[in-house]
Amino acid sequence: MSIMFFSVFVYFPFVSAACVLGRASQGEKADNTYYDSQILQYEPAHHGSINTVTHLSPDLCVSGGSDQVVVVYDWKQGQVCQSFQGHNREVTKVLCYPGSTWIFSASRDKTVLMWDLNQGDEPIQEFCGHELVVNGIAISPDGRKLCTGSRDNWMCLWDIESAKCEHRHNISRNLVTHVCWVPASFSVVQTSEDKTIRVWDSRTWQVTNTFPAKQYIQTHCDVSPNGHYLVSSSNGFGGQGCEATLWDLRQPGCKVVEYRGHLQTTACCIFLPAFPGGSGQIATSSHDSSVKIWDQNTAVCLGTLSLDGAGPLVSLAPNDSTSLLCASFNAGLQHIQVDHGSLQAQGSGAGSGGSGSLDMRVVARF
Numbered sequence: 001m002s003i004m005f006f007s008v009f010v011y012f013p014f015v016s017a018a019c020v021l022g023r024a025s026q027g028e029k030a031d032n033t034y035y036d037s038q039i040l041q042y043e044p045a046h047h048g049s050i051n052t053v054t055h056l057s058p059d060l061c062v063s064g065g066s067d068q069v070v071v072v073y074d075w076k077q078g079q080v081c082q083s084f085q086g087h088n089r090e091v092t093k094v095l096c097y098p099g100s101t102w103i104f105s106a107s108r109d110k111t112v113l114m115w116d117l118n119q120g121d122e123p124i125q126e127f128c129g130h131e132l133v134v135n136g137i138a139i140s141p142d143g144r145k146l147c148t149g150s151r152d153n154w155m156c157l158w159d160i161e162s163a164k165c166e167h168r169h170n171i172s173r174n175l176v177t178h179v180c181w182v183p184a185s186f187s188v189v190q191t192s193e194d195k196t197i198r199v200w201d202s203r204t205w206q207v208t209n210t211f212p213a214k215q216y217i218q219t220h221c222d223v224s225p226n227g228h229y230l231v232s233s234s235n236g237f238g239g240q241g242c243e244a245t246l247w248d249l250r251q252p253g254c255k256v257v258e259y260r261g262h263l264q265t266t267a268c269c270i271f272l273p274a275f276p277g278g279s280g281q282i283a284t285s286s287h288d289s290s291v292k293i294w295d296q297n298t299a300v301c302l303g304t305l306s307l308d309g310a311g312p313l314v315s316l317a318p319n320d321s322t323s324l325l326c327a328s329f330n331a332g333l334q335h336i337q338v339d340h341g342s343l344q345a346q347g348s349g350a351g352s353g354g355s356g357s358l359d360m361r362v363v364a365r366f
């Protein structure tokens, strides 16, 4: 295959062009268990539970789940843009390389497939070698290397162009749950079922730091755009565990704050894009069917959106400071709008008792 590594600056027009070829909305409506008529109902992206969602461009998202299909969806128009079929077990993670039309998908079928929105509907590359479900994928900042982590205890570093595994390393009991590349660095961070967080140096493919083990399985992580902070989320039951934790990557293992309030496993935690004049925020989603937004520094819960009936919420994708997508097991993808004005209008906001008053609403589902 040929990859144009340097064609990264002009992709949005190509994405739009590709989408014109997508099939039109069939106007299907899923049954409506809990929403009022204010919510737009679009053609469903998937049949079954959704495990992962990310953004390809401001208007296109990519998702995957139990139906084994990787779907590119135009969430402004409310229609499927492309469906990629190639996995034969559920899709666990999807990832896009910023500024390109590349899409990577990891699966319980032990492989990672690479797709290009502009190159038909067959995978353009396959990464085979893991012996169990692949739960983590990350791309190096230069777009040349793919890092994968699996429940098989192995972390692998692949050359994307040749699909060769160049480095691999197994660590006993390291059942990888998620992987992130630290922006503009050689470091990769991973969470694990053994409750620890490990930092790898991609040049030597050795662990350079291991954070003190938490009490429960670490399910997911995200790194702040400046590379200074890591947020990880925790498994849990009945309010025990279930927290997200902010760590300082410059002082590895240094815990900054914890975000406590979910009642079941917190499955996803992300840094939200800053809104003008606002302080940093973290968003979390949980098996308790709620999404919470937190003040990054004070750990006050600013708002909670309960999606009763939607089942576990295991993936979030922020678009800008006012909109994010949430993947659910029972009710498809949810487009959530956040009104920061609501918090300011109430005065002190973060200081006002912490019950959470940020206005969060579902405006569309698909």
Ligand SMILES: *[C@@H]1O[C@H](CO)[C@@H](O)[C@H](O)[C@H]1NC(C)=O
Pocket: 058, 059, 075, 076, 319, 320, 323
């Ligand atoms: C996503 O964010 C961008 C930048 O703010 C905006 O232009 C775009 O309309 C948003 N997409 C949707 C579908 O709201």
Ligand SMILES: *[C@@H]1O[C@H](CO)[C@@H](O)[C@H](O)[C@H]1NC(C)=O
Pocket: 153, 170, 171, 172, 173
């Ligand atoms: C790593 O994998 C090899 C080959 O499968 C195995 O023999 C070894 O015990 C593993 N080491 C650890 C630490 O899991």
